[in-house]
Amino acid sequence: MRSQALELRRAPRARAPGLLLLWATGAATGIILLVLAVLLLDIIAGGAGVISWEFIFANPRRGMTEGGIFPAIFGTVALTLLMTVAAVPAGVATAVFLTEYAPADSKLARAIRVCIANLAGVPSIVFGLFGLGFFVSTVGRGIDRALYGGEIVYGTPSLVWASLTLAILTLPVVVVATEEALRAVPREIRDASMALGATKLQTVIKVVLPEAMGGVLTGTILAISRGAGEVAPIMFTGVAYFLPYLPRHFNDQFMSLSYHVYVLATQSPNVDKTKPVLYGTVLTLLTLTFLLNLLAVVLRARTRAKVRASE
Amino acid sequence: MTATAPTITPQSPDPHASLRRKPRLGERLTELALRTVALTSIAAIVLILAFIAREALPVFAGGTVGESGTSFDLLASERLADGTEQFLWRPVSQPPTYNIVPLVVGSLKVTLVALFIAAPLGIAAAIYVSELAGKKQRELIKPTIELLAGVPSVVIGFFALIVLTTWVQQVFGTEHRLNALTAGIGLALAVCPVIFTISEDALQAVPHTYRTAALALGSDRVQMIVRVVVPAALPGILASLVLGFGRAIGETMIVLLASGNAAIVSGSVGVSTRTITATIAQELGEVVVGSDHYHVLFALGTVLFASTFVLNFAGERVIHGLRKKLGTA
Numbered sequence: 001m002r003s004q005a006l007e008l009r010r011a012p013r014a015r016a017p018g019l020l021l022l023w024a025t026g027a028a029t030g031i032i033l034l035v036l037a038v039l040l041l042d043i044i045a046g047g048a049g050v051i052s053w054e055f056i057f058a059n060p061r062r063g064m065t066e067g068g069i070f071p072a073i074f075g076t077v078a079l080t081l082l083m084t085v086a087a088v089p090a091g092v093a094t095a096v097f098l099t100e101y102a103p104a105d106s107k108l109a110r111a112i113r114v115c116i117a118n119l120a121g122v123p124s125i126v127f128g129l130f131g132l133g134f135f136v137s138t139v140g141r142g143i144d145r146a147l148y149g150g151e152i153v154y155g156t157p158s159l160v161w162a163s164l165t166l167a168i169l170t171l172p173v174v175v176v177a178t179e180e181a182l183r184a185v186p187r188e189i190r191d192a193s194m195a196l197g198a199t200k201l202q203t204v205i206k207v208v209l210p211e212a213m214g215g216v217l218t219g220t221i222l223a224i225s226r227g228a229g230e231v232a233p234i235m236f237t238g239v240a241y242f243l244p245y246l247p248r249h250f251n252d253q254f255m256s257l258s259y260h261v262y263v264l265a266t267q268s269p270n271v272d273k274t275k276p277v278l279y280g281t282v283l284t285l286l287t288l289t290f291l292l293n294l295l296a297v298v299l300r301a302r303t304r305a306k307v308r309a310s311e
Numbered sequence: 312m313t314a315t316a317p318t319i320t321p322q323s324p325d326p327h328a329s330l331r332r333k334p335r336l337g338e339r340l341t342e343l344a345l346r347t348v349a350l351t352s353i354a355a356i357v358l359i360l361a362f363i364a365r366e367a368l369p370v371f372a373g374g375t376v377g378e379s380g381t382s383f384d385l386l387a388s389e390r391l392a393d394g395t396e397q398f399l400w401r402p403v404s405q406p407p408t409y410n411i412v413p414l415v416v417g418s419l420k421v422t423l424v425a426l427f428i429a430a431p432l433g434i435a436a437a438i439y440v441s442e443l444a445g446k447k448q449r450e451l452i453k454p455t456i457e458l459l460a461g462v463p464s465v466v467i468g469f470f471a472l473i474v475l476t477t478w479v480q481q482v483f484g485t486e487h488r489l490n491a492l493t494a495g496i497g498l499a500l501a502v503c504p505v506i507f508t509i510s511e512d513a514l515q516a517v518p519h520t521y522r523t524a525a526l527a528l529g530s531d532r533v534q535m536i537v538r539v540v541v542p543a544a545l546p547g548i549l550a551s552l553v554l555g556f557g558r559a560i561g562e563t564m565i566v567l568l569a570s571g572n573a574a575i576v577s578g579s580v581g582v583s584t585r586t587i588t589a590t591i592a593q594e595l596g597e598v599v600v601g602s603d604h605y606h607v608l609f610a611l612g613t614v615l616f617a618s619t620f621v622l623n624f625a626g627e628r629v630i631h632g633l634r635k636k637l638g639t640a
Contacts, residue, residue: 018533022443028435029444029452032503036459039470039500093348101342108346114627115352121554121623122359122616123561124464125588129595129612133362137600168355175352201338229463232563232588236595261465265472265568275473282469286462293461297454 040286047283050276056284060242060277069281074246075159075254076288079234080224082163082250083170088220090167091174092209098175099182100204120172124232131165131237132157153251160250162238169233170223177222181215181303182208214303218296225292229285231258241267257285363616366609400574400585402594402604409607411587411614413574417491418586420578421566422559424495425502429559430552432499433506437548440507441514442536453511460504468568471497476569485581489571492580497565506555509630513547514540516637543637550629557622561615563588587611 058068094112102109141155154160185208193203209216231239240253241263247254260281268274364371398412440452471493479485479493517540525535541548571583572593591608598605 018531021438021533021536025435025439025443028432029439029456032432032436032456032459032507033452035500036455038474039462039467042470042474043466090348090351093345094352097342097345097349101345102349108349112349112352114624115356117627118620118623119352119355121557121561121619122356123563123588123619125561125563125591126359126363126612126616126619129363129366129591129609130359132595133366133609134358138362171352171355199335199338201341225461229465231463231465232592235592258463258465261469262564262568265469278469278473282466286466289461289463290458293458297457 043279043282043286046275046279047281050280051283055280059244066277069257069260069277069284071243071246072255072257072260072281073284075239076228076257076285078159078247078254079163079166079256080227082159083166083227084220084224086164086167087170087174087223088216091171091219091223092178092216094171094175095178095182096204096209099179100200100208116172116175119168120176122169124169124230127165127169127233128236130168131161131233135161135164136237156251157236157238157253158251159238159247159254162234162254165233165237166227166230169230170227173223173226174216174219177215177219177300178212179215181212181218184215184303184306185211214299214306218299218303221292221296221299225289225296228256228292229258229289231256231262234259257281257288261285360616363609363612367606367613369603369606370610371613398576400590402607407604409604411611413576414585414587414590414611416576417570417574417584418560418588420491420580420584421494421498421570421586422556424491424580425498425559426552426556428496428499429502429506429555433503433551433555434510434548436503437507437510437514438536438541441511442540456504456507459500460508462500463564464501464562465564465568467497467500468565470500471565471569483581486579487571487573487581487583489569489583490581491570491584494566494570494584494586495580497569498559498562501562501565502555502559505558506551509551509554510544510548513544513551513630513633516547516634517543518637544633546629546633550626550633553622553629554626557619557626560622561588561619563592567592587615591615 055068056073057070059070061067094116098109098112102112136155136157139154140158140161141152144150144153144155147153189207189211190203193207194200198206234256238253239256239259241255241259243253243255261278264274264278264281268278398410399408400410400413401408436452436456440449440456444452472489475496476488476493479490479496480488483492485492521539521543522535525539526532530538566584566586567589570586570589572585572589573583574585574590575582577584591611594604595608598608
């Protein structure tokens with residue numbers, strides 16, 4: 001396909017209209033890249049001078065105009081870790097079911113795929129509403145009534161509910177990446193495993209899944225990157241404006257990098273004094289998500305190269 | 312559901328399945344477990360709809376009167392002393408009015424500004440990357456634009472609030488410092504990669520034979536792109552706009568930070584604007600659970616969920632149909 005595409009580029013060249021098309025579309029591409037560059041450079045210029053060991057590892061001070069952002073970093077890590085624990089097994093299981101078990105014409109599989117595609121398009125604020133209405137008010141209150149005699153322990157916004165809300169939001173990311181990797185595993189490998197007497201389950205666990213591990217990892221990384229940047233779903237399900245302590249239990253509230261950006265940008269009593277900390281927080285968040293995305297891109301490219309090589 | 316049996320179905324990829332014994336108990340339990348977990352996504356969609364709609368039910372049950380004599384009519388207008396009609400979103404005044412017209416207008420206004428900017432840029436960039444750029448360029452530009460999709464929306468919102476606002480006001484001399492135009496430009500940054508990626512996929516899905524056939528008939532490269540490749544990919548490109556629209560109307564943090572959040576009905580993009588999403592984000596934290604206002608916010612969520620669901624469903628259908636038609640499913 002690649003080489004064919006290259007041959008086409010030697011096709012007869014048009015003169016004026018061709019150049020016009022080339023310039024117009026090239027300019028559009030350039031504008032997008034330019035805006036991205038401005039965004040990145042502005043954030044790096046504003047934030048690079050702020051980042052230090054102290055900034056990363058200290059608590060906020062003086063109404064968050066000084067000090068560091070450690071509680072927010074800790075909160076984001078705890079949040080995405082719990083989210084991963086919930087989303088990755090569920091996502092991988094879904095992908096395995098869809099590719100390995102469900103027959104090609106299965107109505108159930110099609111319904112699941114439609115739901116995953118739509119789940120990916122649900123606005124993040126709707127996840128916030130859902131998390132509050134379902135996890136906090138219904139599941140949490142239910143646990144309180146059943147186990148704590150109605151005393152409010154879990155029926156309040158907290159780390160576990162925010163993580164589960166994000167897990168549902170990022171489920172499609174994991175499923176799509178895993179499915180892609182599973183489908184790239186050649187059928188012959190499965191046949192060979194079965195021919196050697198392995199059961200279907202053994203084949204899936206010992207042969208197919210290890211082959212698709214790159215995809216699972218890509219999905220996990222993308223999910224973490226996505227989850228770490230979200231604000232709307234955690235706003236009402238557990239994130240806090242400011243906390244003097246770190247979360248230690250599932251039902252504690254927490255701070256997060258993403259929400260911290262929002263708080264610093266909107267609720268600061270002194271905008272100019274907050275600005276350095278704000279830029280530093282944005283740079284930290286962006287570095288985190290970009291590094292994760294970059295890792296995912298590299299992993300995916302390697303997986304695809306492997307697929308192409310085996311074809 | 313005979314399709315659930317793991318062994319002998321006519322479509323089974325394994326022609327010798329019948330030769331093997333019935334799967335062991337563990338195997339069958341695992342499959343059952345996988346199937347159950349796989350139902351999570353269906354359950355999630357159903358639960359989201361059920362729980363949001365449940366909290367919104369008092370509002371949709373009709374123009375009933377809430378606890379404090381409020382009308383739940385989301386479209387009720389108010390006649391002012393001078394005889395003009397006004398649509399007001401005033402959830403905390405006495406008595407409160409919950410007219411969603413200003414919010415719907417706000418959401419549409421910001422979304423249209425975003426699409427107006429992002430659509431030409433995204434589609435043109437897709438054509439460039441898919442059809443005109445060299446291999447090296449392509450492999451560099453595509454992931455870079457997709458990197459933009461990875462920027463968290465709160466970061467884009469921050470950029471719009473801190474940097475874009477000043478520029479936009481200087482260039483366009485807008486009425487309010489925070490307005491629909493600034494929010495729309497910010498939103499365009501988030502929507503552009505969506506339109507680009509889907510359009511580029513659609514262009515790449517056009518079979519090689521279409522291109523060679525066009526060239527064989529004597530067209531040059533531009534004619535091939537403009538008259539054959541782009542028209543063939545058109546449903547996918549249109550779907551990218553629909554999906555981009557869905558993404559834009561559901562986006563929260565960018566508009567919350569950059570639009571100014573005043574519920575004004577106005578055709579101008581230079582004035583402060585409040586969207587459906589920003590309203591939920593700003594007000595849900597302060598409402599009493601179970602109050603009228605609480606139910607109205609969930610009603611807004613239901614409207615949002617329903618509209619994005621329809622948009623996404625339509626977009627996905629079109630893309631699926633296109634891939635089938637082009638034989639690249």
